[in-house]
Amino acid sequence: MIPTESALQQVLEWGRSLTGFADEHAVEAVRGGQYILQCIQPSLHDISARTGRDPQDEKLIVAFYRELALLFWLDDCNDLGLIAPEQLAAVEQALGQGVPCAVPGFEGCAVLRASLAALAYDRRDYTELLNDTRCYCAALRAGHAQAAGAERWSYAEYLHNSIDSIAYANVFCCLSLLWGLDMATLRARPAFRQVLRLISTIGRLQNDLHGCAKDRAAGGADNAAILLLQRYPAMPVEDFLNDELVGHARMLHRVMVKERFPAPWGPLIEAMAVIRAKYYQTSISRYGNDAAGGGQRAPA
Numbered sequence: 001m002i003p004t005e006s007a008l009q010q011v012l013e014w015g016r017s018l019t020g021f022a023d024e025h026a027v028e029a030v031r032g033g034q035y036i037l038q039c040i041q042p043s044l045h046d047i048s049a050r051t052g053r054d055p056q057d058e059k060l061i062v063a064f065y066r067e068l069a070l071l072f073w074l075d076d077c078n079d080l081g082l083i084a085p086e087q088l089a090a091v092e093q094a095l096g097q098g099v100p101c102a103v104p105g106f107e108g109c110a111v112l113r114a115s116l117a118a119l120a121y122d123r124r125d126y127t128e129l130l131n132d133t134r135c136y137c138a139a140l141r142a143g144h145a146q147a148a149g150a151e152r153w154s155y156a157e158y159l160h161n162s163i164d165s166i167a168y169a170n171v172f173c174c175l176s177l178l179w180g181l182d183m184a185t186l187r188a189r190p191a192f193r194q195v196l197r198l199i200s201t202i203g204r205l206q207n208d209l210h211g212c213a214k215d216r217a218a219g220g221a222d223n224a225a226i227l228l229l230q231r232y233p234a235m236p237v238e239d240f241l242n243d244e245l246v247g248h249a250r251m252l253h254r255v256m257v258k259e260r261f262p263a264p265w266g267p268l269i270e271a272m273a274v275i276r277a278k279y280y281q282t283s284i285s286r287y288g289n290d291a292a293g294g295g296q297r298a299p300a
C-alpha cells in the first residue's frame with residue numbers, strides 16, 4: 001500500500017477547494033479506507049488477473065480515500081452547517097449529476113467526479129455512484145430535518161432513512177468502480193440488495209451506539225438510541241440495540257452463506273461488519289475520548 005503520509009497529503013490537497021473541509025475528514029478517510037483495503041487485499045489480488053486492476057495502484061487508492069473524505073465532509077456540511085444552504089444545494093447537484101459546481105469554489109467536486117468517471121472499470125458503477133450520492137445527500141437532509149423539526153420518526157422510519165445516510169452503498173460502489181467488483185450486475189440480485197440493507201443497518205446501529213454520548217452531548221437527535229429514549233424513556237435502549245445488531249448479523253450471515261457472492265464480497269462485507277471493533281476504536285479525532293462510554297461493549 002502507498003505510504004499513509006503521501007496518501008493523506010493527496011487527499012488534503014484535493015480537499016483544499018472545499019469550504020469547511022478539515023484535516024480530520026482526510027485523516028479519518030485514510031484510516032477507514034486503509035482498513036477496508038487491507039481486509040480485501042488478497043481477494044483484490046486474486047481478481048486482478050481478470051480485471052487488470054492493481055490493488056496497490058496509487059491513483060485508485062487515492063481516489064477511494066477522496067470519496068470517503070467527501071462523505072465525511074458532506075455529513076458535517078449537514079450536521080455542522082459548514083457551508084450556506086445554497087452552496088450545499090449546488091454541491092449536491094454537482095456531485096449527484098457529475099457536472100461542474102454552479103457556485104464558485106468547490107472545484108474538488110467536479111475534479112473527483114471526472115476522475116472517477118475516467119477510472120471506472122464499468123461505466124455502470126459511475127452511474128450508480130451518482131445515484132448513491134443523491135440518495136446519501138437526500139437522507140442526510142431528511143435526517144437533519146427530522147431531528148430539528150416537530151415530526152418524530154418511528155424507529156422503522158429512522159432505520160429506513162439511515163440505510164442511505166450510513167453511505168455503505170457509496171463505499172462499495174466506489175470500490176467496485178475502481179477495482180472491478182461487478183456491483184452493477186450484483187445489484188440486480190434481490191439477495192444482494194438484501195445484503196446491502198442488512199450491512200447498512202448494522203453499520204448504522206454500530207455508528208449510533210458508538211456516537212450516542214457524543215450526539216447526546218451535542219443535543220443531536222439524529223441517533224437511534226436518542227430517538228428511542230425520547231419515545232420510551234424507560235427503555236433499556238442499549239440492550240435493545242445490541243440485540244438488534246446481533247439479530248441483523250445473524251440474518252446477514254445466513255444470506256452470505258447461502259448466496260456465496262464472488263470475491264471480494266465475503267471479506268468486504270465481513271470487514272464492514274466488524275468496523276465497530278476496528279475503525280471506531282482507533283478513530284480518535286472523530287469519536288474523541290468523551291464519546292467512549294457511548295453504548296460501547298466489548299467487541300463481539
Ligand SMILES: C=C1CC[C@@H]2C(C)(C)CCC[C@@]2(C)[C@@H]1CC/C(C)=C/COP(=O)(O)OP(=O)(O)O
Pocket residue numbers: 028029031032033068069071072075079165166167168171207211215222275279
Ligand atoms: C460516510 C462515512 C465515511 C466513510 C466511513 C468509513 C471510513 C468507511 C468507516 C465507516 C463509516 C463510514 C462509511 C462513514 C459513515 C457514516 C458517517 C457519515 C459517519 C460520520 O460520523 P458521525 O458524525 O458519527 O455520523 P452521524 O452524523 O452521527 O451519522
